[in-house]
Amino acid sequence: MFYLNCIDFYTIVMQNKLDTQEKIxxxxxxxxxxxxxxxxxxxxxxxxxxxxxxxxNYYFRSKEMLFETIINLLIGKASGALKxxxxxxxxxxxxxxxxxxxxxxxxxSNPLLISFILxxxxxxxxxxxxxxVVDNLYNTEIFTKQLNEEYEKGNIKKIxxxxxxxNMLSLIAFPFAFKHLINKKNNFSQKEFNEFxxxxxxxxxxxxxxxxxx
Amino acid sequence: MFYLNCIDFYTIVMQNKLDTQEKIxxxxxxxxxxxxxxxxxxxxxxxxxxxxxxxxNYYFRSKEMLFETIINLLIGKASGALKxxxxxxxxxxxxxxxxxxxxxxxxxSNPLLISFILxxxxxxxxxxxxxxVVDNLYNTEIFTKQLNEEYEKGNIKKIxxxxxxxNMLSLIAFPFAFKHLINKKNNFSQKEFNEFxxxxxxxxxxxxxxxxxx
DNA sequence: AATCATTTTAAACACTTGTTTAAAACGAAT
DNA sequence: ATTCGTTTTAAACAAGTGTTTAAAATGATT
Numbered sequence: 001m002f003y004l005n006c007i008d009f010y011t012i013v014m015q016n017k018l019d020t021q022e023k024i025x026x027x028x029x030x031x032x033x034x035x036x037x038x039x040x041x042x043x044x045x046x047x048x049x050x051x052x053x054x055x056x057n058y059y060f061r062s063k064e065m066l067f068e069t070i071i072n073l074l075i076g077k078a079s080g081a082l083k084x085x086x087x088x089x090x091x092x093x094x095x096x097x098x099x100x101x102x103x104x105x106x107x108x109s110n111p112l113l114i115s116f117i118l119x120x121x122x123x124x125x126x127x128x129x130x131x132x133v134v135d136n137l138y139n140t141e142i143f144t145k146q147l148n149e150e151y152e153k154g155n156i157k158k159i160x161x162x163x164x165x166x167n168m169l170s171l172i173a174f175p176f177a178f179k180h181l182i183n184k185k186n187n188f189s190q191k192e193f194n195e196f197x198x199x200x201x202x203x204x205x206x207x208x209x210x211x212x213x214x
Numbered sequence: 215m216f217y218l219n220c221i222d223f224y225t226i227v228m229q230n231k232l233d234t235q236e237k238i239x240x241x242x243x244x245x246x247x248x249x250x251x252x253x254x255x256x257x258x259x260x261x262x263x264x265x266x267x268x269x270x271n272y273y274f275r276s277k278e279m280l281f282e283t284i285i286n287l288l289i290g291k292a293s294g295a296l297k298x299x300x301x302x303x304x305x306x307x308x309x310x311x312x313x314x315x316x317x318x319x320x321x322x323s324n325p326l327l328i329s330f331i332l333x334x335x336x337x338x339x340x341x342x343x344x345x346x347v348v349d350n351l352y353n354t355e356i357f358t359k360q361l362n363e364e365y366e367k368g369n370i371k372k373i374x375x376x377x378x379x380x381n382m383l384s385l386i387a388f389p390f391a392f393k394h395l396i397n398k399k400n401n402f403s404q405k406e407f408n409e410f411x412x413x414x415x416x417x418x419x420x421x422x423x424x425x426x427x428x
Numbered sequence: 429a430a431t432c433a434t435t436t437t438a439a440a441c442a443c444t445t446g447t448t449t450a451a452a453a454c455g456a457a458t
Numbered sequence: 459a460t461t462c463g464t465t466t467t468a469a470a471c472a473a474g475t476g477t478t479t480a481a482a483a484t485g486a487t488t
Contacts, residue, residue, distance in 0.1 A: 020465085036337060038252035042446060052467055057447060064446095115336040118391050122329040123250060125394035134395060162400060163410075163417055166389055174384035177332050177391070180339035181348060186376060196377075203377055207425045234435085256476060266437055271477060278476095 021059050023049040028056075029070050033112040036119055037067055071120060071127060078106060078113055079136035086143040092150050093209060095143075096168075100204050103172045108194055114176040139165035156212040164208075171204045235273050237263040243284050247326040250333055251281055285334060285341060292320060292327055293350035300357040306364050307423060309357075310382075314418050317386045322408055328390040353379035370426040378422075385418045 027049035031040040042063050046053040060066035085099045107114060117137075120128050128134050144161040151158050175182060175197060183193055241263035245254040256277050260267040274280035299313045321328060331351075334342055342348050358375040365372050389396060389411060397407055 036252070038250070039337065041444075043444090054447080054449090054468090055466070058465075062446075115332065118329065118332055119336060121392065121394050122333060123253065125398075129394060129398040135399065137395065139399070160413070160417075162396075163414065166392070166396065167385060167417070167421065169392070170384045170388035171381060174388040174391075175380055177388075178335065178380070178383070180335050180343060181351065182376075182380065184339075184343040185349070185353070199374070199377065203374075203381070207381065207421060210424045210427075211421045213424075255474075257474090268438090268477075268479090269436070272435075276476075 020051055020055060023051060024056055024059060024066065025070060025073070028066055029074070032067065032070055033116050068127060072131065072133070074113065074116065075128070075131060075133045078110065079133050081106065083136035083140060086140045092146060096208055097205050099168070100172060100201055104197060104201055107173065107176050108197060111176060114173050118177055138169045154214060157214045159212065168208060171200070171207065175200070234265055234269060237265060238270055238273060238280070239284060239287070242280055243288070246281065246284055247330050282341060286345065286347070288327060288330065289345060289347045292324065293347050295320065297350035297354060300354045306360060310422055311419050313382070314386060314415055318411060318415055321387065321390050322411060325390060328387050332391055352383040368428060371428045373426065382422060385414070385421065389414065
C-alpha cells in the first residue's frame with residue numbers, strides 16, 4: 001500500500017513534469033525546425049506550449065541548453081535506423097538499395113531535418129561534431145570493410161569508401177535542402193516534389209551500382 | 215573646364231559615396247557569410263566597416279534591404295560563369311567535365327557560399343526564388359535540349375534532365391555544406407578537405423558519364 | 429565669405445531579447 | 459490543519475536590437 005502510493009506519487013509527479021517538459025520540447029522542436037534557433041523567441045515557445053515563459057528556464061536552464069537537447073533528439077532519431085542498415089548482414093546491392101530507400105523515406109517524413117542539420121552545422125559546428133550520434137549520419141566501419149571485401153573478390157572496382165558514402169549522401173539529402181528552388185523551377189506542388197524525390201530512389205541506386213561495376 | 219570640373223565633382227562624390235557604401239557591403243558580406251543574417255548586428259557591421267551605425271540606414275534604408283543587395287551580388291557572381299558553360303557550344307562529355315570543374319573551383323574560392331544560399335533558401339525562400347539569377351544555379355533550356363538531342367542520336371540513354379542536373383549539383387555542392395562533419399570524421403585539415411574535393415572532379419565526372427551510357 | 433546639398437555624427441527612440449526574482453499555487457505527508 | 463518541497467506565475471531586469479532624429483561637418487558653387 002505504502003509502496004503503491006509511493007509509485008503513484010512518483011509516476012504522477014513524473015507524469016506532470018514530463019508533460020510540461022515534453023510540451024516545451026515539442027513546441028520548441030517545431031519552431032526550431034521551421035524558423036531556426038535565432039528567429040524563435042522563448043516567448044514564442046512558451047506561447048505555443050501554453051506555459052509560462054520562465055518554465056523554460058526552470059526545466060532547461062537556458063534556451064541554448066534546450067536547443068542542445070533538441071539537437072540530440074533529432075539527430076539520434078534520424079541516425080539510428082540508418083546505421084543499422086549499413087551494418088546489417090546484407091548483400092552489397094541489396095544493402096545500398098535499402099539504405100537509399102530508408103534514408104529517403106525518413107527524410108520525406110522529416111522534410112525539414114536536413115536544412116536543420118545543415119544550419120546547425122554552419123553556425124555551431126561544434127554542437128554537432130561533439131555528438132557521437134553524428135557518426136551514424138553516413139558510413140560505418142563495417143560498411144567500409146564490406147566495400148573493401150567486395151573489391152578484393154573482384155565484384156566491384158576500387159573506390160574510396162569515404163567518397164562513395166559522400167556521393168550517396170549528397171544524392172539523397174541535397175534535394176531536400178534545395179527543395180524551394182526545385183519547386184519553383186518546375187512549378188512543383190508539395191506532392192509533386194515528393195514524387196520527384198521518390199523517383200530518385202531508382203535513379204540513385206542505378207548511378208551508384210553502375211559506378212561500382214569493375 | 216566646367217565639364218571637367220563637373221566630371222571631377224561627380225567622380226569624387228561618387229567615389230566617396232561608393233567608398234562608404236562599398237565598405238558597408240564588403241563588411242556585411244563577410245559577416246553574413248560567416249555568421250548569418252540573424253547573428254550579425256548592424257553595429258557589428260558598422261564597427262567592421264569603421265563607419266557610423268546610421269550610415270547603413272542612410273545608404274540602404276534597412277538591414278533587410280542591405281541583405282537583399284548582398285544576396286543579389288553573391289548569387290549573381292556565382293551563377294554567371296556557370297550558365298555560360300552549360301550554354302556553350304561544347305560536346306556533351308567535355309561540357310560536363312568543364313561544368314564540374316568550374317563549379318567546384320568556384321566553390322573552393324567561395325567556400326561559404328553554398329551554406330549561405332541554403333540558409334537563405336531555408337528561411338527566406340521568396341528572397342531567392344524571386345531572383346532571375348537563381349535560374350542559372352543549375353540547368354538551362356539549352357542544356358536540356360542538348361541532352362535530348364544526344365539521346366535521339368543514340369549517344370546516351372533516356373534520362374530526366376531535371377533529375378540529372380540535380381544529381382550533378384548534389385554531388386558538386388553538398389560536400390561544401392557538410393564540410394565540418396566530413397573534416398571531423400576524417401580528421402581533415404582545411405587543405406586536406408580541398409584535396410578531397412578536388413579528387414571529386416574526376417569521380418563525379420565518371421559517375422555521370424557512366425550513368426549516361428546507353 | 430556665404431550658401432547649399434550631401435554626408436556624417438551622436439544621441440535617443442521604441443521594442444524585443446533571454447533570464448532572474450520573489451511570491452503564489454499546488455499537492456501530498458505529517 | 460499544517461508543513462514542506464515542487465511547480466507555476468507575474469513582474470522586473472539588464473542588455474541588445476534596428477531605426478530615427480536633429481544637429482554638425484564637409485566641400486564645392488555662387
